[in-house]
Amino acid sequence: MTQELTHAVQNRTARVVVIGMGYVGLPVSALIAEAGFTVAGLDIREDRVSMIAEGISPIGGTEPGLAELVARVVASGRLRASTDYAICRDADIVLIAVDTPVDDNDHQPGYEALRAALTGLAEHAPSRALVIVESTLAPGTMRNVVEPALRRAGNRLLLVHCPERLTPGRLLRNIREMPRVVGGMSLVATELAIAFYRDFVRAPLEPADDLTAETVKTAENAYRDVQIAFANELALICEDLGTDVWRVRELVNQVPGRQVHLPGAGVGGHCIPKDPWLLLSGITKRLQPRLIPAARAINDAMPAHVVDLVIAALSGADLSITDARVAVLGYAYRENSDDTRNTPSAPVVGQLKALGADVRVHDPYVAGYEGDLTSALKEANCAVLMVAHEEYTRAQWPALVSAMSTPMLVDCRDILPETVAGARVIRLGDGRSFRPVDAVDQLPSDV
Ligand code: SAJ
Numbered sequence: 001m002t003q004e005l006t007h008a009v010q011n012r013t014a015r016v017v018v019i020g021m022g023y024v025g026l027p028v029s030a031l032i033a034e035a036g037f038t039v040a041g042l043d044i045r046e047d048r049v050s051m052i053a054e055g056i057s058p059i060g061g062t063e064p065g066l067a068e069l070v071a072r073v074v075a076s077g078r079l080r081a082s083t084d085y086a087i088c089r090d091a092d093i094v095l096i097a098v099d100t101p102v103d104d105n106d107h108q109p110g111y112e113a114l115r116a117a118l119t120g121l122a123e124h125a126p127s128r129a130l131v132i133v134e135s136t137l138a139p140g141t142m143r144n145v146v147e148p149a150l151r152r153a154g155n156r157l158l159l160v161h162c163p164e165r166l167t168p169g170r171l172l173r174n175i176r177e178m179p180r181v182v183g184g185m186s187l188v189a190t191e192l193a194i195a196f197y198r199d200f201v202r203a204p205l206e207p208a209d210d211l212t213a214e215t216v217k218t219a220e221n222a223y224r225d226v227q228i229a230f231a232n233e234l235a236l237i238c239e240d241l242g243t244d245v246w247r248v249r250e251l252v253n254q255v256p257g258r259q260v261h262l263p264g265a266g267v268g269g270h271c272i273p274k275d276p277w278l279l280l281s282g283i284t285k286r287l288q289p290r291l292i293p294a295a296r297a298i299n300d301a302m303p304a305h306v307v308d309l310v311i312a313a314l315s316g317a318d319l320s321i322t323d324a325r326v327a328v329l330g331y332a333y334r335e336n337s338d339d340t341r342n343t344p345s346a347p348v349v350g351q352l353k354a355l356g357a358d359v360r361v362h363d364p365y366v367a368g369y370e371g372d373l374t375s376a377l378k379e380a381n382c383a384v385l386m387v388a389h390e391e392y393t394r395a396q397w398p399a400l401v402s403a404m405s406t407p408m409l410v411d412c413r414d415i416l417p418e419t420v421a422g423a424r425v426i427r428l429g430d431g432r433s434f435r436p437v438d439a440v441d442q443l444p445s446d447v
Contacts, residue, residue, distance in 0.1 A: 002158070002188050005092055005130055009196045012036040014092040019117045021048055021081060023270070023339075024134055024164045025097035026059060027171040030069045033078035035200040041081040042088075044116075052081035060338035061365055065172050085120035093196060094121060097134045097164065099270065100278070107277035109138050111145060118149035125153035130192050134164040136217050136275055139282030142185060142210035158189035161210045162197065163217030168269075168337045179204040183213025214282070221275035222292050227261045228272070229295035232302055235263035235429030245429030246414045263429045265386045265412040266302035266344025268333025273299075273342045303347035305428070306384060306412055310352065312434045313382050313408040313426045322356035325405065327380040329373075330387025331363035338365040345386045364391045374403045382408040385415045398422055 008014035014037055018029040021043040033039040043049050051058045055074035057067045073079040088094060098113035114135060121131070133146055142161050150157050165178040180197060182205050184190030194205045208216070231249065238245035249260040267273055276292045283289070314324050333343040340346075345361070352359045362376035363369040373391065377383055377400055385392055398421040401407035407423035409416060416425055418433075426434040 002192060005128065005158070005192055006195065008092045009192065009199070012199065014196070015090055016040070016093045016095070017042055017088050017091040018095045018097060019043075019088075019121065020096065020098035020113070020135075021045075021052060021058075022097065022099065023059060023168060023171060024166055025095070026052065026057065026070065027063075027066055027166070028095065028097065028134065028164070028175055029079055030066070030073050031172065031175055031200045033073035033076075034069060037078070037093075037199075039073075039079045040087045040091075041079065042083070042085065042120075043081065044083060046083055049081040049083050052079070059171070060367075061332075062169055062336050063171055069172065085124045088121050088124040089126055091126045091129050093130045093132070094126070095132050095134055096121075100135045100137060100274075101270075102274040102277040102281070107281065109141070109278055109281055111141075114141075114145070115149065118146060122150050122152050125150070125157065128156040130158045130160065130189065130196065132160045132162050132193055132196075134162055136163055136221075136271065136278060137161060137214045138278040139211055139214040139218065141214060141282075142183070147185065158192060159185040159210070160189045160193040161213040162193060163213055165217075168334065168339045176201060177203050179206060181206045181208050181213045181216045183208045183210040185210050215279070218275045218279035218282075221271050222279045222295075224261075225267060225272050225276050225299060226291060226295040227259070228264075228267055229298040231261040231263045233298050234260065236305070238429050239431040239434075242431035244427070244432055246427070262413065264302065264344075265306045265348065265384075265428070267299040268341065268343040268345075269339065270341045303344045304351060306344075306348050306386070306410065307351045307355070309410045309412075309426050309428060309434065310357075310382055310384060311355075313410055313424065316424065316426075316434070317381070317406045317408060319381055319406065321352070323358075324381040325358040325360065325379055326352050327360045327362060327376050327383040327404075328352070329362050329376070329383055329385050329392055330389055331361050331366045331369050332387055332389070335388040336365065336390055338367070340366055348384065348386065363387070364389055374400060377401070377403045379403075379405045381406045382410060384410045384412065386412055388413045388415050 016032050016037045016039045018025045019042045021041040029039045029041045048058045055071040057070040096117050098117050101110045161183040166174045182190055182193045190207045197205050235245040252258050252260050311321050331345045349359050360376050361369045393415050401423040409423050409425045412428045
């Protein structure tokens with residue numbers, strides 16, 4: 001079996017099916033097709049399948065090269081899209097790239113999409129194939145969920161976990177250039193998967209077992225979440241001390257081995273907020289980790305702190321939140337992206353509205369929030385800069401603030417100069433720029 005598969009990989013006649021044509025599945029399908037394989041993309045969303053069938057990428061935001069590559073490989077006939085799992089029957093290689101969220105309350109993995117993909121694959125199992133799960137998994141998932149779900153297909157399937165390492169804004173670049181951990185459930189599976197990835201990944205391909213691969217991916221993002229939490233807690237400390245965290249971190253980072261991350265309005269995206277919980281969901285209950293949950297709590301509290309800053313800004317102009325107009329600038333979770341998954345802007349908008357503010361949202365990348373920045377600021381009492389979109393970092397703020405009723409700016413990401421002519425600037429993490437006001441005292445009793 002493996003000899004056939006090995007030859008099919010080596011001469012690129014292997015028929016590849018990719019389940020899940022989202023931020024991960026579509027770009028990796030396009031690169032596999034570009035490498036010379038024939039690829040069928042499988043998705044439950046007919047609108048997405050139709051766009052791809054027309055050679056159009058359904059992924060928004062700034063993704064260098066993706067739209068052109070999708071058009072090219074679809075036109076060449078190397079990439080097609082379908083909603084029918086029956087295409088798995090003829091596959092030699094199946095990639096699974098569906099989302100693996102965690103429950104907002106109990107933080108347990110939400111494997112609905114993964115289980116649906118596994119069920120569909122098992123019902124239309126190929127005679128023999130290499131099955132690679134690229135979705136991020138809690139440690140133990142390959143052994144406790146994936147392997148059992150595919151067991152009915154017998155031992156004809158070689159199972160591997162090769163976690164994706166993608167970042168919106170550089171999807172293609174990351175696939176080509178990020179090192180990958182290739183965690184097979186057998187040595188043969190690992191070796192075959194490495195041979196396959198070598199056709200389109202230029203970076204090191206590290207052999208491992210499945211559990212190691214699951215742990216690496218969730219740990220690398222838990223690590224980042226803790227780093228960001230340190231930056232956010234340092235920002236709160238600097239606010240309280242009356243000093244400037246942006247200058248503090250700049251000077252700390254001059255020391256070799258220090259890398260204080262950027263404080264901000266919170267942690268969004270499809271990876272960092274959930275992967276720490278995936279890591280912890282795989283452990284026994286004997287262990288009670290404290291650092292990783294504490295980091296999650298610190299980062300999740302930042303949107304409420306941003307609301308505090310808005311209240312501080314308004315109270316500085318003797319305005320109450322209840323009749324203020326607030327412009328929230330940036331709804332994507334990260335700069336120059338249209339991705340709003342787990343965006344910190346959502347709780348900020350929700351809490352401001354709950355406090356009675358008239359909230360206007362602007363984001364040049366997010367459908368429904370685009371438009372003229374001056375209009376978004378018109379008659380606003382306060383503007384909150386949530387995300388360092390290029391439009392905001394390059395804007396002429398002295399001219400823009402003249403559209404506002406009261407020119408107050410809350411800068412959550414060190415986007416603005418320390419002073420903007422004609423405006424008052426409150427900077428998250430810069431205690432020199434404001435006196436903290438605890439919003440809880442302002443909350444109406446029914447919030
Ligand atoms: N953030 C901060 N301060 C920072 C860095 C990030 O507040 O110093 C916030 C961002 O604003 C965003 C959230 O954290 O809301 C996540 O940002 P991110 O830069 O980590 O972006 P993601 O979510 O796209 O993370 C992905 C991850 N990649 C994968 O999981 C494969 C992460 O491991 C990468 O480090 C990151 O991309 C990257 O920058 O490459």
